[in-house]
Amino acid sequence: MNFSKKVIFIFLIFFNGVINSESTLIQNVTIYDGKNNDAFIGNVLIEDNKISRVSTSNLRGDLVIDATGKILTPGIIPTDTDIGIVEIGALSVTRDDSSDLYQIGFSIYDAFNPNSVLIPWNRSNGITSTLTLPQNTDSPIGGLGSFFVLDSNIKISGSKDIVMIGRVGGSGGKSRAETFSIIEDLLEFASSLGSRDMETYKEIAELIDDSPIAETMELHPRDLQALYKLVNDDLPLIIDANRASDLLKLIEIKRKYDLNLIIMGAQEAGLVANQIAENDIPLIINPINNIPESFDELAANIELAAKLEKLGITIMFNAPRSHNFHLVRQGAGVAVANGMSYAGAIKALTLSPVEVFNLGDRGQIAQGKIADLIIWDADPLEPSSMPEKVFINGKDVDLTSRMTRLTDRYTKNKEKPNGYRN
Amino acid sequence: MAKLIKYYFLIFACFIQAEPFQSTYEPLPSENILIRNANIYDGEGNEFIETDLLIQNRKIVAIGKDLPSTNDFKVIEASDKWVTPGIIDIHSHMGVYPAPGVSTSSDGNEATSPVTADVWAEHSIWVQDPQYALALKGGVTAFHILPGSANLIGGRGVTVKNLQRNTINSMKFPDAPHSLKMACGENPKRVYGNRQQAPSTRMGNAAGYRKSWIQAEAYLNRLNEYESKSDDAKEMGYAPQRDLEMETLAGVLRGEILVHNHCYRAEEMATMINIANEFNYKITAFHHGVEAYKIADLLAENNICGALWADWWGFKHEAYDMVQANIAIVDQALGGKGCAIVHSDDAIGIQHLNQEASKALSAGLRAGFDITKARAMNWITSNPAKAAGIYEQTGSLVVGKNADVVIWSKNPFSVYALVEKVFIDGATAYDKESDFQPASDFDVGIISPNKNRIKE
Secondary structure, eight states: OOHHHHHHHHHHHHHHHHHHHSOEEEEEEEEOOSSSOOOEEEEEEEETTEEEEEESSOOOOSEEEEOTTOEEEEOBOOSSBOTTTBSSTTOGGGBOSOOSSOSSSOBOGGGOOTTOTHHHHHHHTTBOEEEEOOOOOSSSEEEEEEEEEOSOOSSOOEEEEEEEEEEOSOOSSSOHHHHHHHHHHHHHHHHTOOGGGGSSHHHHHHHHHHSTHHHHOOOOHHHHHHHHHHHHSOOEEEEEEOSHHHHHHHHHHHHHHTOEEEEEEOTTGGGGHHHHHHTTOOEEEOTTOOOOOSTTOTTOOTTHHHHHHHTTOOEEEOOSOGGGGGGHHHHHHHHHHTTOOHHHHHHHHTHHHHHHHTOOSOSSOSTTSBOOEEEESSOTTSTTOOEEEEEETTEEEOOOOHHHHHHHHHHSOTTSOGGGOO | OHHHHHHHHHHHHHHTSSOSSOOOOOOOOOOOEEEEEEEEEOSSSOEEEEEEEEEETTEEEEEETTOOOOTTSEEEEOTTOEEEEOEEEEEEOTTTSOSSOOGGGOOSOOTTSSBOTTOBGGGTOOTTOTHHHHHHTTTEEEEEEOOOSSSSEEEEEEEEESOOOSSSTTTBOTTOOOEEEEEOTHHHHHHHHTTTOSOSSHHHHHHHHHHHHHHHHHHHHHHHHHHTSOHHHHHHSOOOOOOHHHHHHHHHHTTOSEEEEEEOSHHHHHHHHHHHHHTTOOEEEEEEOTTGGGGHHHHHHTTOEEEEOSSOOOSSGGGOSOOTTHHHHHHTHHHHTOOEEEOOSSTTGGGGHHHHHHHHHHHHHHTTOOOOHHHHHHTTTHHHHHHHTOTTTSSSOOTTSBOOEEEESSOTTSTTOOEEEEEETTEEEEETTTTBOOOOGGGBTSSSTTSBTTOO
């Protein structure tokens, strides 16, 4: 290394260090703040990991990004993926989303792979953090999902076991009435427990043995701990259900046990929308899915999102899980094309998951919030658009993914054999 | 070439007496229509701004500025709207995997033997599938229904008009050639390998195709020998006994039946091209082809289309190397000689093929290609029409072709564009404004007795 290179090298180290502690100003950008407000043109200042100012008047920053004509949104937060726990769907050796042993307390947190190719891919599509959920277990309620920030840091940053999942509906072979009975038995049992009885595994095991549940299910102490959290700690419960009558029954159960209930799927929500609105139940729907895929989903309708929004129901969107979750923006665009408000669709992708699942200071462009931000090359609800810049925790993250690398491999330096290309 | 195919077809048809399961399609009542001041993508790579389109007696009769019309024409003012050919999906399982997806009508895979060239998808179709009407609202006027991919050779596909009718024959696209579904890779070797039978490996797959083609060659030789005899000699002997499997495979070797080959990995597509050359048949299109971009020039050299997704991936190992520019790279192979098709393989995707094309186009632009929207429109219109063998009748807005036409509220490369009207053979099949739309019998009174399924 000669002298001048040394100087540059030292300068780069120094300069990088300076950038990290200095501010970034995104200037003259069209802002959808995630909070269902109309867009406005303004300036956003990022300091450390936070948004320190949002203003329509001029701001100063050390690094200035002119984003005239571009749209800025909070990072997209999926509520239903297996990002980080499934690498290839049909390859069981790459799947960490199910358990044979645990029914209710199954946690996927420790299986999360920060080096999954899914993470750079999703990030390059504007997805900055995710709620990752296991597969449904054999129990109608059970399995715990965790929240992860997609910063590719090998040390996982997220929140463990912040949501429980469940499912009711047509299953072939057993009545949904049986499913509802099991759910109520489990909740009844959990409601009868006091925290003093559950200090050791031995105590918990005895509680299980003495309970009527032991007759119908094999439970582990971890299962009962999770169930206790559900009824006593307001743990959010996402139940996958579609048929209108099932949705009403779930509302009844929610009221009886005072559950923090979210319904996912909800294809027939349009038939019982008033009851859902009155009971303030947030929904996770796939707005592009209008296929009557089962007899539970006969009322599937492309105008569902618009209808629910009019009643003030909190909506979040899902999409095919993990690899193809980027399609959620297309779904949101279809929802808008079919009557939903634009700002409402942005909120469904960003702030609503944060509010429903208590994900902290994310999902919104406002002073003091964590700077997970996307500058889009065009309208983010057009599936043809892509992020131009993505900030996670205030850092401008690299948008290279395995897909961009493979694209380069087959469109550049084609004179070399492909094994010798970059 | 088309004449040659028809000539062969006649011989073949004579031999098997009459072609069974003929189309009995009858279009809806004909209308004479002038669409005025529309922006048009013609499906041939052209864009016309503020241009008129004239439909008469089921055909497109003129495209141009200020076209005259008489009083018996219905005039549709289409300023700021866009007009395209009817969208065509080259890969659908509607009808054979209908909704609801229940076991009793899951009829797309005859997964009882790795070679089932004797089965025809059209004999599985449920004509009351509620998904057709949803696809119609996405501008789809014709689609190609294939058997699934469990088998090496899965059986015959069929092209239908998107007009729900009470019999399959009355939905069949008149004069459309039959197709043959073949499948590479993980699916056949998994289905049969799990049963401890061949194929359980990719080399087992290759051996399976080749064994079948050897049989088909022998059958075709017997057939040709018999057909080359004089009429007197024919009367003296017996015709070779009919064989449903061999009739299909011989149809491929004679160029009458088009091969549609499910195949993901680049090297497997190259192997399939070798096998096609060995037995002298043509592959019309590779379907799914997540790795088509790795051999785009090879596909173009062999005049094989890539029927691909814009960005669907990751559900299995052979779908792991997805790039968003796949369709654009295939399109631009050999300086733009490639044949790219956006397919759905999905009852949601078929409703939004315009959006899929839009994603594929923008990925191509980002990868540095110079591709127009007008050209990208070919990916969902004329190119699938060519691959289905119906390009002479439909797939582009050209004078003399069937008036299969879609009017969009906005530029169809936008997610906000909604289909306003669909014409099939010069007749209104869907009209958003007047709420004119079909419903299958399944939709009738099923949630509430006085309503159709998705009516409020």
